[in-house]
Amino acid sequence: MQKVALRKGKRTYYRWIASWREGSKIRTVYLGSCNKITQERALEKARKMKAQALGLEL
Numbered sequence: 151m152q153k154v155a156l157r158k159g160k161r162t163y164y165r166w167i168a169s170w171r172e173g174s175k176i177r178t179v180y181l182g183s184c185n186k187i188t189q190e191r192a193l194e195k196a197r198k199m200k201a202q203a204l205g206l207e208l
Contacts, residue, residue, distance in 0.1 A: 151166060151167070151168040151181070151189075151192060151193055151196050152166075152167060152168075153165070153166060153184060153189075154166075154167050163183065164183070164184035164185070165180060165181070165182070165183055165184060166180075166181040166182055166183075166184060166187060166189070166192035166196075167179065167180055167181060168181055168192075168196035168199070168200070170200050170203070170204075172203060172204070177203065179196070179199055181195050181196055182195070
C-alpha cells in the first residue's frame, strides 16, 4: 500500500492505492483519499479486498 500524488493543474491530491498479483497480472486498486481515510483504515480495506480477490477468508 502506498500514498500516491495526483496533480491536476496547480492542485495536488493524495490517494491510497494497493496492488497485488492475481495470476500473471498486477491488480491496482484505489482505496481512498488521504484526506478522508487514515492509513490504518486503508490498510485494513486493502487486506480485505486482497483476501476476497484471492479467495481467502479472514
